[in-house]
Amino acid sequence: MAAGIPPRRIGLAMVTGFAAGLAVAIILGSGLSNLLWKVVGDALLPLAAADARPLAAALVVLPIVVGILGGLLGLFSGALGNEPREPFTPPTVSGRILAGLPAAIYIGWLAAFGVAYSQAIVWFDWRLVGAIVAGIVVVLVIAAVIGRWRAGLGILTGFSIGAAIGVVVGAFTAVAFHWRVGIAIGFTVGLATTLAMLALEATHIKVDEESLKARFYPSRTIEMTKETIEWARERMPLSRKS
Numbered sequence: 181m182a183a184g185i186p187p188r189r190i191g192l193a194m195v196t197g198f199a200a201g202l203a204v205a206i207i208l209g210s211g212l213s214n215l216l217w218k219v220v221g222d223a224l225l226p227l228a229a230a231d232a233r234p235l236a237a238a239l240v241v242l243p244i245v246v247g248i249l250g251g252l253l254g255l256f257s258g259a260l261g262n263e264p265r266e267p268f269t270p271p272t273v274s275g276r277i278l279a280g281l282p283a284a285i286y287i288g289w290l291a292a293f294g295v296a297y298s299q300a301i302v303w304f305d306w307r308l309v310g311a312i313v314a315g316i317v318v319v320l321v322i323a324a325v326i327g328r329w330r331a332g333l334g335i336l337t338g339f340s341i342g343a344a345i346g347v348v349v350g351a352f353t354a355v356a357f358h359w360r361v362g363i364a365i366g367f368t369v370g371l372a373t374t375l376a377m378l379a380l381e382a383t384h385i386k387v388d389e390e391s392l393k394a395r396f397y398p399s400r401t402i403e404m405t406k407e408t409i410e411w412a413r414e415r416m417p418l419s420r421k422s
Contacts, residue, residue, distance in 0.1 A: 184385045185378065193377035201370020209362025213353035227297060238354035240293065243286055243346030250342025254334030268330040279333065280323025282340040286347065288315035 181187060207213050214234055220241060221233030228236050271279070292311040295301065301308060326332030357365065 183382060185381045189381050190378065193374045193381070196377060197370040197372075197374030199370075200373045201366040201368075203366075204369045205363045205366025207362075208352070208355075208357045208365055209359040211356045214356040217350075217354045225297065227300070234356075235351065235354040236293070238350035239347060240290065242350035242353075243343040244290075246346035246349070247283065247286075247339040247342035250338035250340075250345075251335040252338070254336075254338025255331055257334060257338075270328045271333070273324050276324050276327030276333070276336070277320050279327060280319055280336045280340055282344045283336065284316040284319035284323065286343045287319045288312040291315035 181190065217234035217238045221228065221237035225233055225236050225240070270276075289312065291314065292308040295311045296303070296305075296308055299307075323336050327336055352365070
């Protein structure tokens with residue numbers, strides 16, 4: 181509030197953070213997400229080990245889904261914007277590779293997982309290393325090519341961010357947490373959500389010397405003090421010194 185964020189926005193951030201934290205605490209603490217991924221794993225990966233099946237299903241399904249959504253969002257973000265687009269300057273090859281590195285690492289792991297699952301290979305095996313390297317190289321080559329265009333860079337960046345988010349969220353939701361840990365994670369998520377929303381609101385604050393002076397300078401108190409002094413002088417005139 182001192183920075184100039186409207187109180188209703190602060191209240192909205194706190195309510196949203198509380199709701200997000202409560203939802204995460206209930207979902208993780210009750211083991212509902214772990215049960216869901218167990219069902220998905222039983223249907224999609226029946227040959228995987230039972231104890232690792234929920235985690236495997238989460239790491240296979242969620243990063244792909246979120247990555248595709250992120251890629252589509254990156255593709256259409258420029259077209260849906262109201263502001264005129266500036267001329268596109270393709271990033272360097274190293275920049276394109278860096279943008280596609282998270283996607284490349286995930287695709288490499290996914291390729292190795294597919295080979296291991298289909299051929300019942302147990303780690304460590306050089307065939308899995310080859311699948312990882314091949315997947316990473318293929319994706320990085322594609323990234324270096326399509327990153328030369330705005331649409332390709334948007335797809336690449338969106339898929340990389342989505343895949344990274346999917347891996348983190350999938351790993352968390354696949355684990356069977358107990359209530360104590362689930363509540364702790366929910367509290368952290370709620371606090372982080374509130375702070376993130378407030379930080380976003382703070383980016384819209386226009387800070388200048390006049391606005392800060394108007395907000396913090398106690399002009400009303402100073403004027404009231406001056407009036408009080410004048411009132412006191414009128415009623416208690418100072419006597420002359422002899």
